[in-house]
Amino acid sequence: RALYGDDYYVCRFQPGAAEAEFRRLGTELVLRKFFAYRTPGPLFIPKSGWGSPDEEVPLPSWITEEDIKYYTTQFDKSGFTGGLNYYRALNKTWDLTSPWTEAKITVPTKFIVGDLDLTYNTAGAQDFINKGGFKKFVPLLDDVVIMKDVTHFINEEKPKEISAHIINFINKFN
Secondary structure, three states, X not given: OOOOXXXXXXXXXXXXXXXXXXXXXXXXXXXXXXXXXXXXXXXXXXXXXXXXXXXXXXXXXXXXXXXXXXXXXXXXXXXXXXXXXXXXXXHHHHHHHHXXXXXXXXXXXXEEEEOOOOXXXXXXXXXXXXXXXXXXXXXXXXXXXXXXXOOOOHHHHOHHHHHHHHHHHHHXXX
């Protein structure tokens, strides 16, 4: 709240509130909004609601109507609560993992992120990743790849490029 205010999606995902808003909009529209979100920075869901259920949201080129129908049927079965609970439990997660606060990742690592990813554009993330903070905690960091014009769904947006990065990284160990 201190950084982004009450409309920041983490603040809005209190138990029941997000699910009610997503039900009002319908699963397919919510998924379309998530997949089409290309604004670097945090996702905002106004208290007044996330738009009209009649809103038309075109899909990005990397996802098909068939894909969206499949995801819709899956989320219609499971709902969004499981994913939302991740955000609801962030403070608890920090508490539970606090013994490892200064722990280092000590295996060879390649980090790939999209330049439009909302997490990459969270306050302080770019400086941490690009100005040495990340390397401090991941001493065997081999490479940081910032893919241009790519959002949070990097493996779906650029599957061939992601696969090539992974294969090239693994081949270094042959």
